[in-house]
Amino acid sequence: MKKILFVASECVPFVKTGGLADVVGALPKSFDKKEYDVRVMLPNYRAIAPKYRENAKCIYYFQMDNRVYVGVHQLELDGITYYFIDNEQYFGGMVPYYDLYQDLERFAYFSKACLSALPLIGFRPDIIHCHDWQSALVPVYLNTVFQGDEFFRGIRTIMTIHNLRFQGTWDVGHIKWVSKLPDECFVPGRLVSPFQDTSIPQNSWNCSMMRGALTYCDYITTVSNTYAQEIQTPAFGDGLDDILAWRRERLWGIINGIDYDIWNPSKDDKLVANYNTKTLKKGRAANKKALQKELGLKEDENVFTIGLVSRLTDQKGLDLIDNIMDRLCNMNINIVVLGTGARNYEDMFRYYEGKYYNKVRAKICYSDALAHKIYAGCDALLVPSAFEPCGLTQLISLRYGTIPIVHEVGGLKDTVKPYNEFDGTGTGFSFRNYFSGELLDRINAAYNLYTNNRKEWENMQKRGMKEDWSWTNSSKIYMDLYNRM
Structure with missing residues (x-):
């Protein structure tokens, strides 16, 4: 049985700001449970409805790095296991996202906490499937900081781009500070563009978490075939067309779907009259x-x-x-x-x-x-x-x-x-x-x-x-x- 872990910043029905949540909520349910054990890991936002937060059980808690608290809560819903990374400092607000400067630190913490929790909760995925820049440091941490631990060797990663416009971009100085990644990650061609002007101080170099994911992950997917082609061009690549064109043999375009149980005009209870093609x-x-x-x-x-x-x-x-x-x-x-x-x-x-x-x-x-x-x-x-x-x-x-x-x-x-x-x-x-x-x-x-x-x-x-x-x-x-x- 293949073990798959989805890592994302939002998921229906817990928290949603866009289509990412619909995908992460619906896709795990579409796999044959006899062949795939698919689980989902999310931040434990306070904005999540109480009926979910109160039913999620704390299964482990520990300290990471400089005595930073990490709690892991678990909830079974519709046959899927969900893990919630808990930390009131980072996820105690009433909205899932703040400003980018703060979010870079919050989701660097989230990415590292997800990996740190795995051996403690007894789940070793064969593949970690990351979604958008909020989980982009997972492949980077996995292939650098965590490679010294035998538990993590051999775990493969996929990075799915839902919208390349959002990349988790700031200067090297700030991202190095919030991520605590080793210096090797901040050379041109990794989290930094190979075209970076190196004559300026390194801490001022432009740095992209998404670029790091695209460099370190095993496969890249995006959410349509045409978009997969478009993002390899300067017009749509938002500064990452070079790495995407270079890795085009490992870039897949897979169209999203919709949940036909939720979106069904013949059974939709929000409508005054249900209908099908005949009515x-x-x-x-x-x-x-x-x-x-x-x-x-x-x-x-x-x-x-x-x-x-x-x-x-x-x-x-x-x-x-x-x-x-x-x-x-x-x-x-x-x-x-x-x-x-x-x-x-x-x-x-x-x-x-x-x-x-x-x-x-x-x-x-x-x-x-x-x-x-x-x-x-x-x-x-x-x-x-x-x-x-x-x-x-x-x-x-x-x-x-x-x-x-x-x-x-x-x-x-x-x-x-x-x-x-x-x-x-x-x-x-x-x-x-x-x-x-x-x-x-x-x-x-x-x-x-x-x-x-x-x-x-x-x-x-x-x-x-x-x-x-x-x-x-x-x-x-x-x-x-x-x-x-």
């Missing part, structure tokens, strides 16, 4: 009217309703939407926005809600229930991201029969097949160049099809709903990777 028309009409009523919009099945469920950040293409919002609101359209993020984008959507109150609703909050209703009640979903490693919203929209309108990058390109009016194929609308005019053109194409050819629109909805974007296919690729190691 699509009636079910979605009922959910659309319920959504319009809840949001105070005019209840009209024929109004083309566009949804946006997203973090409100520069990555998500919101500047394109800003450029065309006035023109969209001159059409027979409703626009529903759900999300939080940068203040300028939150205020932007509040402004448009005030300006076009009969057409626009901006819910600047996190609401899982409302997200389900938007996926079931909107006709189309906007995902015009400047870059998108994978994206889960377009997968959910396909599952619910909501037509995605996407920018052809990363996982969006891999998962949404562009509509072809001549042969009646495709599952959504896509545009190639990051330009507001192209986005508007695709929205107009969707609007015209919805308005003038409802039968073809329904056929496209059904094609999307019949596709399988569960973890079934992707987990097989991960199993292949695990078995190669």
Whole structure:
């Protein structure tokens, strides 16, 4: 039996700020428990709901380095064993992330504590599967500081990049101080770029935890095939394209999936009417009217309703939407926005809600229930991201029969097949160049099809709903990777 340890900073249902949590929560459940013993290790944030924190049992505690406390709590849930690294100084806040300067120290501690705990809790994984920069020092510690211990020799590591934009980057002086890694890690080509200007003092060199992981891990995965190719180029590589291109033979692109038990329109208890491909028309009409009523919009099945469920950040293409919002609101359209993020984008959507109150609703909050209703009640979903490693919203929209309108990058390109009016194929609308005019053109194409050819629109909805974007296919690729190691 293969023993796998997932190490990550968030995981559904305990704590979530983005798609990382969905992946870490769903992927371990997709493996055959007779062949794979998959466990998950997380920080024991105070923000975790009491029903989980109070049921997790402290199975060990010890001191690490200069008498720094490490507690290990354990919880069994849905057949998966979860370990929580406990330290009130680092994880006692009410939010999972602070500012980057503090987070570098917190997650350096977390990475080292995860490895230190393993021999004490009696679990020796064959593979440690790390997710994003918060666990990036695990492969570095494992192959340097911990190699003197026989217990750790032979353990292999995988680093999964969920978003390369976030790397855990600061200067050498600070990262060396918080990590206590040996000097050998801070030479050009390891945690430091091989192109670093060495004429300046070493403590001022740029240093990246993610670069360290990419250098020391055995395999690298990212969350779509297209993104795996994109990040080997300067345009998408965020300064790490050199190491990714160099290690391309060990770089795998594996598309994310979604949990089909949670995202299931035929059983979703958050909807006023459940539906499948056979009851699509009636079910979605009922959910659309319920959504319009809840949001105070005019209840009209024929109004083309566009949804946006997203973090409100520069990555998500919101500047394109800003450029065309006035023109969209001159059409027979409703626009529903759900999300939080940068203040300028939150205020932007509040402004448009005030300006076009009969057409626009901006819910600047996190609401899982409302997200389900938007996926079931909107006709189309906007995902015009400047870059998108994978994206889960377009997968959910396909599952619910909501037509995605996407920018052809990363996982969006891999998962949404562009509509072809001549042969009646495709599952959504896509545009190639990051330009507001192209986005508007695709929205107009969707609007015209919805308005003038409802039968073809329904056929496209059904094609999307019949596709399988569960973890079934992707987990097989991960199993292949695990078995190669």
